[in-house]
Amino acid sequence: MGRSHALSGWCAGLAVAPFVGLNSVAEVVPFAAATAGYALLPDLDHPGASASRVLGPITGFVSGAVRAFSGVVYAITKGPRDEDSTGRHRHASHTLAAAIALGFLTSSVGAAGGWRAVLGVALFGLILAADVLGDWVLTVVVGAGAWTLAGTWLPGTSAAQALQGGLAEIGSWIGVAVAVGMFVHCLGDSLTRSGCPWLWPLPIRGETWYEIRLPRGLRFRTGGWVENLLIAPALVVGSVLLLPGAVQILHDFLAALLSTTSVWIAGAN
Template identity: 30%
Template sequence: MGPAHAASGLAAGALTLGLAAAHLGIDRPLEQLAWVVACGGFAYLPDLDQKGSTAGSMWGPPTRALSRVIGVLARRHRGGTHDLVVAPLVFGVLAAFAASNHWSALVVLALAIGLALHSVAQLVPGDTEKTALGNLVVSFLAAWWLTRQGVVLPWLPVAVAGGVVVHVLGDALTTDGVPVPFTTWLRKKPLTVGLRLFRAGRGPEPLLQYFVFPVLTVLGLVRYVGPVRHLLTPLV
């Protein structure tokens, strides 16, 4: 489900901070945190393929319209956006075009923040971030502030593609599985593959969402982000 996907993306973002520093130049604390949040938000992105999805309701009409378009192109829920080859490549290329312009990159970053915030809204006090307008305003203000602080965004395509990969691998654990690459468009009913260990939202998913992924996220932040390490090491 969406919150578990976002939690897995946050964990993946935190645990890959070492690689992000070595290969993408993400080594300043604020940019490191932006990377982690972006990975978490984009791990929710493939579920925009479903009309009426909770992700599609995030900003009201704009994201509902986006969800409809993605749903048509993906052909079905857990269709094209869950193709382990096509989805990361297409979303990554689109993000690469967006990252070449300051304002479009800001929109993509705001989308990541909005998706991450939307997925964990139940854990955040208050109701502002739960409304479409509230989430929209908070997401764009946060994205604008990050870019004003000098956070550069050439790494957005990697965060987008990586988040999508994490999402697809997560869904591959569930009973519905994910489509075999390319079969969504080549067959009326695509072939699926997966470990099929549990139903979405059932089995070990709550444990992963509320304990395993948050612990991994904190450990990654403590390991790689200096200010977080100084703050939390005594507690950890």
């Protein structure tokens, strides 16, 4: 489900950015790239996940530490009706608490480290997303940035300066991108048959790790036809239409096409 997680994170980042005052592509694209990548981060608790393998032994080591920590937290906090489990996969890293905690941490890093720190956080997110979606995501991000920046540069302003300005504007808001990405992952898992205990440590029906999920008839299987034929294509469309200015460009194109077609029909008659 990695592709769907990354795409949903990208769409969520594009949708949330304007609400925190980010509007230009120099601001929105790095923000959404971070959200897309960190939408994969909760799966660090699985050794076979993309996030656990992307940087080889480095992320492999982090994955092991996350799994061990999750197991300890599960053993300490499980309720009387929680299942007998190791608590390693889809537990500690798949919670709203984890998303908020890492969000606060990266927000502090962004505020203290300036645009360079924001770039580092966003770049790691982009690497995670590209590992799942393929190199085309790099082309989309770079192309989208060039497309809007080309129309917003001031005379004498370089691409690097425009990008630095955008990253500086993001600042501590990069933590929101991280938190939103991780939470979107949890929501995505809640659509599947397994569910996700993202409300931990709130006790529900005697379970501290209660799996939030859709009603039985609405759940789908990870990697099944619902995800591949319905959800993923819808997210691809959304990932383009949510780009700043994309809807207006589409509107202008359709209006021009309709006008040209009308003139051609009138001339034919």
